[in-house]
Amino acid sequence: MLKNTQGIQLLIFLAFLSISNIHGQGERDFWYFGQLAGMRYTGGSYENLSDNNIPRNVFLGIIEGPDNLICATDDKGNLLFYSDGRTFKNKFHENLLNSPTDEYAFRESQAAVARDPSNADRYYVFITIMDGIKNRLTYTVVDMSMNNGRGGLVPDKKHILMANDTGQHMVIAQHANGIDAWLICIRKSRYYAYLITENGISSSPVTSQAGFSFVNGSAIKFGNMEVSPDNKLIVTGFPLFAEESGGFTSKVLLSSFNNLNGRLNLIFEDSEPTEPMASIPSSGIEFSSNSKVFYSAYVGGAIKQYDLSNLENIPSPVTIIEAAPFPYLKRGPDGQIFSIKRGDEYIGSIKEPNVLGLDCDYQSNVLNLSGSNLLDLPTFLPPKYPEGISYKNICEGEAMEFYYTSSLRDPTYRWDLGDGSIANGENVFHTYNAPGTYTVTVEAIDNDTNTIFYSDTKDVTIYASPVINQPADIYICSENTTIYFSNYDLDILSELDSSAFKVSYFLSENDALTLSSEEFEIIPEIGTKTIWVRVQNLINPQCYDIKSFEIITPEYIDLNIPEIQYICNDRAGLILxxxxxxxxxxxxxGEMTQNIQVFTPGIYTLTVVKDFGDFTCEAQARISVRVGDELPEILEIKVIDWSQYHNSIEVILDRTGNYEFSADGINFQESPILKNLPFKEDYKVYVRDVDCQKTIESETLFLLYYDKFFTPNGDGRHDYWRVINNFREEDIEIQIFNRYGKLLETMSYYDRGWDGTSDGVKMPTSDYWFRVVRQNGKVHHGHFTLKR
Known part of the structure; x- marks a missing residue:
């Protein structure tokens, strides 16, 4: 909030503010774009630059490479380097060391550039490359200290893959702590936000849906994205957006951006019907310097103005100009928003973008880059110091740096830091001893007149920083045992509030620092494994503490306890x-004895501790206790007999279960069909419950068989042919025939057998046939031999 303290000095104050913005943020002073085109802001005016040394090729109206050149300029307006993502040039227009690379940017995609928070000479350059049919998001590291200060690409940091299947959109936003940054892009119908810190780039991005669905199609890969100067809003433009209804629209989505945690939430969208085109049309999106207005434009469409003064009720846009000839938009260092038309040399401008309505003063020709062929507008480094009061570090116990710059000659800055502390200086350091929100005020005093020219006020929130104790090492001696890290959260947090802090686990310190590849469980192997634990503030994850501990497995202990056991007697229970x-x-x-008695089914875990002398080690066994099956009833037994060695018995029970079967009570099998049984007169079948080892048995069974021959010679041996066990089936009927089919004899169950005669006549030596009709109706045929 700016407060005029002396009305008579209003004009001086306004002029000061304009100059202050110029000199405080020089990152947008150098512009290279188009085909060898460029311009430079010199503090009140722009001059034509003709030293752009990166040629741009256009084929069938499509730019080869990104939709914008990267122009990296420091906060004082000094050019560092510029690039199309493949070729990198320094301020002398020489190739940087190790430039060009072997990769080309995806056609008309956005590019982005960010500072490395750990090294003032290093920068991350992000582009989307084409690899076959895949779009791959990559980063390259530029180090301006290389090659004697002329700059170079770090050899092993060129086009490092971050993600596949990304689109054209990308933008850099500043983190709320004033140090770190976010790279935001779109992948598979989601926003991806990658955190950039002094420890590198996180490989685990924060994802947000924010207005997309999977029906939107591949067309959402095309368009552009911008972040508001206050880093609180992100607007995304789509020239061709597939809707769920089946139609197509050109669309803009406005999302709030939480620059503490990287999440986006859709708050507004605007669209108008369009037709699918052979080539995706180009578009422009840009915010005003006060973050209260944004503008959108499409090839052949209008430039529209959106009023963001009330984000809960955004009105319909105002058309600034119909059929805008200049659809590309980019904010300059003096706040005006420039626009160009591809292929022309004229530059248009919205002169007063903060002003609502037509008074924003759109002019179609404010600059003429004579002889230049314009293609697009560049992308810049985010400002090192945002407008107004800027600061670094917002965690409890850290030394915060406050900064304000102006064009006054040696002004005195007086700071009220909101906790009773007063400080003087252009930039001051202060440590807050408790979390909370503090109102910080700075006053600029002209030393010549000792008057206060202006004051600026900002609320600064300090977030609680956790301090964790050194975790104890874990000794585990169980093979194939999963350790779930969440079981240790409360021990790690100790007295910290679990609703205010999050615990995460990682396999390396760098993963913990960059929030990459979080682990949730591990199966230890023999040896030692280091685990890094990070405890962070849930609201501001960059307020954190990190410690490590070890999981040690000196050997595997086999407890040799059955994993599944059964309760077979409700009254006796089960002894584990x-x-x-x-x-x-x-x-x-909860029991602590060696053996326990249980009556309830469920999962029981035993943890034992073995003493190794210098340390103790745990091992676990997991036992599933179940209720054993009830003993079944035998409903039916099917017998297939009449064989000396290959009879079979099938047992049919009244239920299914874990049972096994036997014909002798000794040798059991899983199948209820007992095969290849040798003939004997009596059998019983046995059914055993596998779980509880209880057994039931059937009544005695019998098999039928017959003599293969007989010798009726009166010697007392084999004098009768018989069906063995026929006496055990009362309704059995046995008939004997000669080879010609003549019935010779009929017998019943009580007959001793056939003596080899028919009507008192001895039958000769020969083969004879028999027919047996059983009481169940089954018929069996066979033959035998009579020998005399």
Whole structure:
């Protein structure tokens, strides 16, 4: 909030503000764009630059490479380097060391550039490259200290892959702590926000849906994105957006951006019907310097103005100009928004973008870059110091740096830091001892007149920083045992509030520092594994503490306890037994004895501790206790007999279960069909419950068989042919035939057998046939031999 303290000095004050913005933020002073085109802001005017040394090729109206050149300029307006993502030039227009690279940017995609928070000479350059049919988001590291200060590309940091299937959109936003940054892009119908810190780029981006769905199609890969100067809003333009209804629109989506945690939330969208085109049309998006207005433009469409003064009720846009000839938009260092038309040499401008309505003063020809062929507008480094009061570090216990710049000659700055502390200086350092929101005020005093020219006020929120104790190492001796890290959260937090802090685990210190590849569980192997734990503020994840501990497995201990056991007697329950020779025993039901008696099914975990002398080690066993199956009833037994060695018995039960079967009570099998049984007169079948080892048996069974021959010679041996066991089936009927089919004899169950005669006549030596009709209706045929 700016307050005029002396009305008579209003004009001086306004002029001062304009100059202050110029000199405080020089990152947008150098502009290279188009085909060898450029211009430079010199503090009140722009001059034509003809030293752009990167040629741009256009084929069938499509730019080869990104939609904008990268112009990296420091906060004083000094050019550092410029690039199309492949070729990198320094301020002397020489190739940087190790430039050009072998990769080309995806056609008409955006590019982005950010500072490395850990090194003032290093910069991250982000482009989307084409690799076959894949769009791949990559970064390259530029180090301006290389090659004796003429700059170079770090050899092993060229086009490092970050993600596949990304689109054209990308932008850099500043983190709320004033040090770090976010790279925001679009991938697979989601926003991806990558955190850039002094430790590198996180490989685990924050994702947000924010207005997309998977029906929007691949067309959402095309368009552009901008962040507001206050880093609180992101607007995304789509020249061709596939809607769920099946139609197409040109669309803009406005989202709030939480620059503490990287999340976006859709707050407004605007669209108008359009037709799918053979080539995706180009578009422009830009914010005013006060972040209260944004503008959108499309090839052949209007430039529209959106009033953001009330984000809860954004009115319909105002058309600034119909059929705008200049659809590309970019804000200059003096606040005006420039526009160009591809292929022309004229530059248009919205002179007063902060002003609502037509008074924003759109002019179609404010600059003429004579002889230049314009293609697009550049992308810049974010300002090192945002407008107004800027600061670094917002975590409890850290030394905060406050900064304000102006064009006054040696002004005196007087700071009220909101906690009773007063400081003087252009930039001051202060440490807040408690989290909270503090109102910070700075006053600029003209030393010549000792008058206050202006004051600026900003609320600064300080977030609680966790301090964690050194975690204890974990000794585990169980093979194939999963350690779930969340089980240790409360021990790690100790007295910290679990609703205010989050605990995360990582396999390397760098992963913990960059929030990459979070781990949730691990199966230890023999040896030692270092685990890094990070505890961070839930609101501001950059307020954190990191410690490490080790998981140590000197050997595997096999407890040799059955993993599944059964309760077979409700009254007796089940005794779970643990092996001897351990220091302690702990069961999951709270008991601490070696053996326990349980009556309830469920999962029981046993933890034992073994004493190794210098340390103790845990091992676990997980036991599933179940209720055993009830004993079944035998409903039916099917017998297939009449064989000396290959009879079979099938057992049919009244239920299914874990049962096994036997014909002798000794040898059991899983199948209820007992095969290849040798003939004997009596059988029983046995059914055993596998879980509880309880057995039931059937009544005695019998098989039928017959003599293969007989010798009726009166010697007392084999004098009768018989069906063995026929006497056990009362309704059996046995008929004997000669080879010609003549019935010779009929017998019943009580007959001793056939003596080899028919009507008192001895039958000769020969083969004879029999027919057996059983009481169940089944018929069996066979033959035998009579020998005399």
């Amino acid at each position: 037994e643990a092996p001897d020779d351990f220091l302690s025993y702990a069961w999951s039901n």
